[in-house]
Amino acid sequence: MTHSKLKGESIDPLNNEFYKMVMEQTPDIILVVRSDGRIWYANESASSTYGYSIKELLTLRIQDLHGKELAETEKSKCFTANQSALVYRTTHLHSDGKEFPVEMKCRCAAFQQDAVYLISVRNITEVNELESAIQTCHYERNQLAEDWMNLFQNAPGGYHSLHLDGSFIYMNDTELKWLGYRREEVIGILCFEDILTEKSRARYQAYAAGVKEKGQIGETDLEMVRKDGSVFPVLISTLFIKDDSGHYYKSLSTCIDITERKLWEEGILASENKYRALAENSNDLIARYDGECRYLYVNPAIEPIAGMPKEAFIGKTNEELKLPRAFCIIIRQGIKGVLNKGQSIQRELEHFIDNRRMVFHLQLVPEFHTDNSIASVLCVGRDITKVRELQDEMFRNELKYTNLFEHMSEGFNYERIITNDDHSIIDSIILEANAAYCRMANRSVNDIIGKKSSEITLTSILPELSWVNLCQKVINEGPTTIECYSFPLKKWFSVIAYSPIQDHLAILYIDITKRMEAEKKLQESDKRYKELVQAAKVIIVIINSSGEIIFMNEWGLSFFGFSKDELIGQSVFDTIAPEYDSMGQDLREVFEGLKNNNGSFQRHLSENMTSSGRRVWIDWTNRVVIDPVTGEFQLSAIGFDVTATKKAEQEQLYGYERRKRRELLNDVIHRRISQEELVAGAAQLELKIKPPFVILLLATPWQSLPQNTSIEESGERQHSVDRLVDNIQRQIGGVTWQTQEGIAILYPLPVKELRVSLKQTKVVAEAVTEQLTRFWQGMQIRGGISHSSEATFLIADVYDQARLSLLCSPVLYPENLLHYWEELGCYQFIFNDCSSQQARQFINYHLGALLNPEGKGDQSELLATLKEVITGASAQTIGKRLFVHPQTVVFRKRNLEKMMGVDLDSLQVRMDVSVALKLLSLLETTSSGSEQ
Known part of the structure; x- marks a missing residue:
C-alpha cells in the first residue's frame, strides 16, 4: 500500500485472524493512530470504555479523547514516542463528558513508508482508588504509631527498661520529669539504684531476686531521689525478659507516683487515731457487741458506772458480768432487734447507783461487712439524767405558769382563725382566755371558750381596733403591736398579737395608760428643752461611743457651716475635728481619754475646722453619760x-522667734550674710545648723491663691502659713522658715561623714513628708530637695539647688511631687546656663521664627504642634492629642518646616529642636519664679 493510500480512507491493516482475535479479546484499549492524530483502528474495549461505536471512534482524533483542562503539549505527548515504549498517565473523556484516569503505553512503528502509533490504554480508576487507600492506610499506621509513642512518653505513670547490670536502656518523659533529669543524663549514665534511697536499694535487690525466681510480675514500694535531692514514693511493677536461649537479658518496669496515696494512708491512720482518742475520752458510753452479745470493745466511761476496769468486759456478756437484770434484758433485746431488722434502734435505760437515779439514752447501730452482712452492733449511751430532771422541772413550772396566766393583770386570749374557700379570714374561735380578758368583755370564762369572736366582740370597748386587719397584718408581717384608746374605760391599751402556729392567733391586752401620760409630759418637757438648746449662742453637740455626731444645735450647725443632713450620723473626725490638730495632738486619743471620766465635767481646748476647711479653736466643756439600762456611752459637750484669743496668744508667743529666724535664714540664702555670720546668729536663737543636712523647699497651697485678695484674706493666709511653720519647727525638728518660694526645712542628717548618698536623703525626706501630712490636711506636698556635700556645704548653694529642682523639675517630670537635685542628671548644667546669652541665642536660632510669627498662626499653637511632631508619632495620633484632623496636622507640619527652613523628619533636627523647647520652658519657669 502506498503512502497516499495510507492517508486516504480507513482500511483494516490486520488481516491476520489470530492477531485480530487477540486485540479484540484483550481487556485493554488498543488504538492505532496515524501521524496526524486520526484513529485508524480501535478494538471493542475502546468502544465500551469511551461510550462510542467503533465507527464513531474512527472519525475522532486522539486529542479528542483527552481531558478538557489538559494543555496542547500534554495532548500531543503520545507523538513523542519512538520505537521504545512511552508510558505515562493522563485523563480521558467518556462520550458523556465525564473524565477518568488512564495509563497510556505508546510506541511508534513504520508502516508502508509512514509512521503509525500503537497505543495501549488502561482504565486505572480502581488502581488510583487502591493507591489512595494504601496511602491512607500508611498515614493512619504512622499516626497510630505516633499516638502510641506520645501515649508512652506522656503516660501518667513512669516507664523504664534496665540492663541486667541495672543501667538504663530507656525512660519515658513522665519519669524524667519526676526525677528532673534530661534523657542524656540518664541513658547509659545512671543505674536504677543511683536514684533510690539507701533503704530502698536493699529492698529493691530482694524484690528483683524474688521476681526472677517466681518468673512473674511483682509490685513493691520504693523511694526515688530527684536530681535536686528531694524524695518521693513510687509503686513499681517489674517484668524480666528472657532471650531465645531462656536467659534474662533486660527488665521492663512501670512506676506510679503514690505521694497522694501515702498522704491519704497517713490521713486515715491519723483519723483512726483521732476517733479512737475521741472514743477513749468521750463521756458517752461506747461499746461494740458481736452476735452473741459479747463485748468486742468498751471505752473507759463505763468504769465508774460498772465499778470494774474496761478490760474485764472484753469477750463476756452482761449476764456473765452479773450486771443488773434490767440492763441485761434491754441490751440483749436491742442487739437482737438490730440483728433482725438491720436498722438502728433507740432505747432508754434507767439505772440506780448508790440510790442515785441515772437515765441513759441508748442508740444501737449495725456495722456491716463488705458483703452487707452485719459484723457487729455499736452501742452509744448518753447520760440524759439532767435532761429528764429539767423536763420534770418544766412540768412543775408549767403548772406555775398556768396559775400565773390565770391571775395575770393583762388580758389574754388564744384563737383559731376560720377562713373560707378563698382563704379569706371570716372569723375565729376562742380556745383560751384568762380572767382579765373576761373582765374586759364583761363575760364569764364558760361564756367565752368555744365561741366565735364575732359573738364575743370588744368593739364596744376598743372601737379603734379592727380585728380582721389585725389578723391579716400578723399573717403577712409577723408579730404586731397596736396602741389604741378605750373611750368607755378611759384607758390606753397596747394590743400585742402573734401567731404561735399556723391559723392560730394569741392576743395580749396591756394597760399602758400611765406610760402614755408620762410620755406626754416628757414630750412637753423635751419641747421646752429643745427650744432652750436651739436658742443658746453656744455650740451644743452629743457624740456616741463610735465618734458619730447624734445631735448639734442650730447655732452650732450654722457656726460650722453644715446642714443637719450633712452632719448628723457622720464621724466627728471626718467633719468638724481633724485627726491631728496643728499642735500635732492626736484628737482620737483625747476622745478615748474622755470616755474614762464618767459623770465629771472636763474642760478641753481643741482645734476644730469648719466645712470650708478654716481652723477654729473651741473651748469645750465635756461630760460623759452612761445609760444605766443599755450601757450606751454618750459625750455631751458645750x-x-x-x-x-488663741491666735493672739500664739502670735505673741511665737511671732518674734519666727520673724528673727526667717530674717536670718533668708539673708543667708540671698547671700546678704556669710555662713559664719549665720552660725553666730543661729547660736543666739538656739538653732543647730551644721553639715551634713538636707533642705526641703515645699510649695504651699496658699501660693496658688490670687494676689489681689483683701487685707483680711491676706492676713488669714499669712496666719495659716505662720502656724504651719511653727508646727513643723516644733514637731519635726530641724530649722523651718518661710521664703519667697515656699516653706524651707533644713533637716540635719544623723551621720558623721560629709559624704551623703541619695538613698540617705530620700529616707529622711520621706520620713519628714510623712509627718507633714498631719498638717497638710489631705493636700498634696510638692517640693524640691537637695543635700550638702563635700563640695557644696553652703546653705545658699544647697537652697539654690532645691529651689531650681522645685521650679524646673515639674517641666521635666510633671508626674512627680518630690524632685531631688541629684536625679536631674545633665539638666543640672542646663539650669545654671538656661538664662545665659548663649542659651538665648540657641533658642532664637532654632525657634526664632515661631516666637514672633507674622500672620502664620498663633505662637502657642505652633509650639504645641511642634512639640507633638518631634515625638515622631503618626498624624492620626497627633490629631487626637491636639483635637484636630490628621490632614490639618500634615498641613501644620509643612508650614513649620517652611517657616523654620528645616526637615522635621531628620533625627538631628528633632534633637536640636527638643533641647531648644526644653530650654525655653525652663527659661519661662525660672523667670516666672523670680518674679514671684
Whole structure:
C-alpha cells in the first residue's frame, strides 16, 4: 500500500485472524493512530470504555479523547514516542463528558513508508482508588504509631527498661520529669539504684531476686531521689525478659507516683487515731457487741458506772458480768432487734447507783461487712439524767405558769382563725382566755371558750381596733403591736398579737395608760428643752461611743457651716475635728481619754475646722453619760469660739522667734550674710545648723491663691502659713522658715561623714513628708530637695539647688511631687546656663521664627504642634492629642518646616529642636519664679 493510500480512507491493516482475535479479546484499549492524530483502528474495549461505536471512534482524533483542562503539549505527548515504549498517565473523556484516569503505553512503528502509533490504554480508576487507600492506610499506621509513642512518653505513670547490670536502656518523659533529669543524663549514665534511697536499694535487690525466681510480675514500694535531692514514693511493677536461649537479658518496669496515696494512708491512720482518742475520752458510753452479745470493745466511761476496769468486759456478756437484770434484758433485746431488722434502734435505760437515779439514752447501730452482712452492733449511751430532771422541772413550772396566766393583770386570749374557700379570714374561735380578758368583755370564762369572736366582740370597748386587719397584718408581717384608746374605760391599751402556729392567733391586752401620760409630759418637757438648746449662742453637740455626731444645735450647725443632713450620723473626725490638730495632738486619743471620766465635767481646748476647711479653736466643756439600762456611752459637750484669743496668744508667743529666724535664714540664702555670720546668729536663737543636712523647699497651697485678695484674706493666709511653720519647727525638728518660694526645712542628717548618698536623703525626706501630712490636711506636698556635700556645704548653694529642682523639675517630670537635685542628671548644667546669652541665642536660632510669627498662626499653637511632631508619632495620633484632623496636622507640619527652613523628619533636627523647647520652658519657669 502506498503512502497516499495510507492517508486516504480507513482500511483494516490486520488481516491476520489470530492477531485480530487477540486485540479484540484483550481487556485493554488498543488504538492505532496515524501521524496526524486520526484513529485508524480501535478494538471493542475502546468502544465500551469511551461510550462510542467503533465507527464513531474512527472519525475522532486522539486529542479528542483527552481531558478538557489538559494543555496542547500534554495532548500531543503520545507523538513523542519512538520505537521504545512511552508510558505515562493522563485523563480521558467518556462520550458523556465525564473524565477518568488512564495509563497510556505508546510506541511508534513504520508502516508502508509512514509512521503509525500503537497505543495501549488502561482504565486505572480502581488502581488510583487502591493507591489512595494504601496511602491512607500508611498515614493512619504512622499516626497510630505516633499516638502510641506520645501515649508512652506522656503516660501518667513512669516507664523504664534496665540492663541486667541495672543501667538504663530507656525512660519515658513522665519519669524524667519526676526525677528532673534530661534523657542524656540518664541513658547509659545512671543505674536504677543511683536514684533510690539507701533503704530502698536493699529492698529493691530482694524484690528483683524474688521476681526472677517466681518468673512473674511483682509490685513493691520504693523511694526515688530527684536530681535536686528531694524524695518521693513510687509503686513499681517489674517484668524480666528472657532471650531465645531462656536467659534474662533486660527488665521492663512501670512506676506510679503514690505521694497522694501515702498522704491519704497517713490521713486515715491519723483519723483512726483521732476517733479512737475521741472514743477513749468521750463521756458517752461506747461499746461494740458481736452476735452473741459479747463485748468486742468498751471505752473507759463505763468504769465508774460498772465499778470494774474496761478490760474485764472484753469477750463476756452482761449476764456473765452479773450486771443488773434490767440492763441485761434491754441490751440483749436491742442487739437482737438490730440483728433482725438491720436498722438502728433507740432505747432508754434507767439505772440506780448508790440510790442515785441515772437515765441513759441508748442508740444501737449495725456495722456491716463488705458483703452487707452485719459484723457487729455499736452501742452509744448518753447520760440524759439532767435532761429528764429539767423536763420534770418544766412540768412543775408549767403548772406555775398556768396559775400565773390565770391571775395575770393583762388580758389574754388564744384563737383559731376560720377562713373560707378563698382563704379569706371570716372569723375565729376562742380556745383560751384568762380572767382579765373576761373582765374586759364583761363575760364569764364558760361564756367565752368555744365561741366565735364575732359573738364575743370588744368593739364596744376598743372601737379603734379592727380585728380582721389585725389578723391579716400578723399573717403577712409577723408579730404586731397596736396602741389604741378605750373611750368607755378611759384607758390606753397596747394590743400585742402573734401567731404561735399556723391559723392560730394569741392576743395580749396591756394597760399602758400611765406610760402614755408620762410620755406626754416628757414630750412637753423635751419641747421646752429643745427650744432652750436651739436658742443658746453656744455650740451644743452629743457624740456616741463610735465618734458619730447624734445631735448639734442650730447655732452650732450654722457656726460650722453644715446642714443637719450633712452632719448628723457622720464621724466627728471626718467633719468638724481633724485627726491631728496643728499642735500635732492626736484628737482620737483625747476622745478615748474622755470616755474614762464618767459623770465629771472636763474642760478641753481643741482645734476644730469648719466645712470650708478654716481652723477654729473651741473651748469645750465635756461630760460623759452612761445609760444605766443599755450601757450606751454618750459625750455631751458645750463649746465657745476662742479662735481670736488663741491666735493672739500664739502670735505673741511665737511671732518674734519666727520673724528673727526667717530674717536670718533668708539673708543667708540671698547671700546678704556669710555662713559664719549665720552660725553666730543661729547660736543666739538656739538653732543647730551644721553639715551634713538636707533642705526641703515645699510649695504651699496658699501660693496658688490670687494676689489681689483683701487685707483680711491676706492676713488669714499669712496666719495659716505662720502656724504651719511653727508646727513643723516644733514637731519635726530641724530649722523651718518661710521664703519667697515656699516653706524651707533644713533637716540635719544623723551621720558623721560629709559624704551623703541619695538613698540617705530620700529616707529622711520621706520620713519628714510623712509627718507633714498631719498638717497638710489631705493636700498634696510638692517640693524640691537637695543635700550638702563635700563640695557644696553652703546653705545658699544647697537652697539654690532645691529651689531650681522645685521650679524646673515639674517641666521635666510633671508626674512627680518630690524632685531631688541629684536625679536631674545633665539638666543640672542646663539650669545654671538656661538664662545665659548663649542659651538665648540657641533658642532664637532654632525657634526664632515661631516666637514672633507674622500672620502664620498663633505662637502657642505652633509650639504645641511642634512639640507633638518631634515625638515622631503618626498624624492620626497627633490629631487626637491636639483635637484636630490628621490632614490639618500634615498641613501644620509643612508650614513649620517652611517657616523654620528645616526637615522635621531628620533625627538631628528633632534633637536640636527638643533641647531648644526644653530650654525655653525652663527659661519661662525660672523667670516666672523670680518674679514671684
